[in-house]
Amino acid sequence: MQAPSMDPSRPIVEPSGKSSVRNLPVNLFASVMGLSGLALAWRLAHDRFGAPAFVGEAIGAFALGVFVLVALGYLTKLAQHPQAVRAEFQHPVAGNFFGTIAISVLLLSAVVEPYSAAAARATWTIGVLAAFALSFVAVSRLLKGQVDASHAMPAWLIPGVATLDIAVTGGHMPMAWASEINLFAGAVGAVLALVLFAMIVSRLVHRDPLVPAMTPSLMILVAPFAVGFLAYVNIIGGIDRFAALLFYFGLFMFAVVAPKVFRRGIGFSAAWWAIGFPMAALANAALKYADFRASGPHGVLAAVLLGLLSVALAVLTVRTVRSALDGALFS
Template sequence: MQASSIPSSPPALHPRSQASVRNLPVNLFAAVMGLSGLALAWRLAHGGLGAPAVIGEAIGALAFGVFVLLSAGYLAKLVKHPDAVHAEFHHPVAGNFFGTIAISVLLLSAVAAPYSAGAAQTAWALGVAATLVLCFVVVSRLLKGQVDASNAVPAWIVPCVATLDIPVTGAHMPMAWAAEVNLLAAAIGSMMALVLFTLIVGRLVHREPLAPAMAPSLMVLLAPFAVGFLAYCNLVGGVDRFAALLFYFGLFMFAVVAPKVFRPGIPFSPGWWGISFPMAALANAALQYAQARASGPLWALAIVLLGVLSVALAVLLLRTVRIAVDGTLLRP
């Protein structure tokens, strides 16, 4: 989702050549999601494969830094240009990306857990509240009716899959209420993900293809199954055959959408970060599944997915830094 799809002020007031925090897109928080997911994947690789622990911890620190930077920028946008934030939140597509902020907080709570249990629990509780409220708002908005079916795009999944990240990151939270909240979130996330997945696939099958700039968001289609695998395993305390079904369907969806995403002719934009967390969730699922099955081929698959994820995020990070430095990121 490009920032240019969000309504903006008249060109006379904001020339196209002028960089402004007004144009900072909320979907850039997907970078925090991807980096946090990559950090957690390297932690699993440290435990299962003996990878250096410093890799995952360094990436986790980077995720925290990016979150602080983006939060400061978006807070400045809220203070200086509340109309732009209002328009972005109510946009039928871009509004769903506010879920990336809530997911980022949840994932960072897991990244912080080994260093400070108190900070992790506080961040998780805040993430839970934000996630449930946002999911309620988004679903209520959809059920008002008269929604243009052409707007049923993969981004719709984000606020609802966010609820699945609650049990992914909170399975070991010690609060007395955490277990029931995890079940509540899993119930909401699993059912809404199936409903929205069906609606979105129907739109993709029966209507015009997505615009090239939105093609990277197709990767979100594997998120309900990869994240669902992680949430389910945390809830039941292990990997069973149903978990395997979720993992393998997520892997199948990755194989289907990857050629549609990684093809020439799609311009780079912050929307490309939409590929990061679904791929990170799949890599984490593959590492956890390989460890449970103790299978050589599964470990090989997990290593390949982790390698592809690491390279993809390194490329995205470098290209994002480049457009940030030259001012393109904050231009309409």
């Protein structure tokens, strides 16, 4: 017999109409991912274009502050409503967004590295453990069998991308064991992301389109290739033709999904933060590739992607703050 199907578009907890921390979604950690990625992109822009250094550092500090606020909120939810957290973790789609916590921690290790190498090492190690644990859980769930194919959503990619991010942020870690961990993470993350990417594309081709509220998550399809580029470059220590292939396919996927995501009729919710990190990864990849090629068109492309990312995250930040102040974010 096939296990009962769960509609992935339905709320995990039925809405009560009241504003409560019980309704704080775990995918709000994606805001930290996007902002941290933006901070790292502006650091690269400082090196490539001479952009003001304080911009990236200010955004990094803001990302750290957002992480503290969201983490405190979610810990409060865990303490007061553990059943809601359990339901979220066990959900076939939303459960994958717990990977946003691991990615946030890994990216913040890169943000704080210029200020404290010890804090960066400790933070990165915590992120490594969390990313591997979540990848293990995700694969174990899939191998139980009887998984409804309609649950193959872009969010499934998050655990694999989290594992790839170990290599993205661990390239400069001085520990003797870090290089082997980066290789292990690259192997697990790359294969897992590609297998799940194929499953998700198959679902998108053969099943009904995503409901409008889930449409922003299509941007996650860019992440395996943009993050894969960054991870591969860190592992081998340079950019070669295979790295270029990863970058260009990530750029192609962005061109395909952007018109589907950025269109009228999709209301604002925390789910919109799903666009942040994939766009940030692509902008960082473009900046690195432009620096490698040292050509004008590549530099223009990188600047355009950074500008689009900056505007998108500024809008999302303002909308999220407004939603939190009027209580809609918690209702």
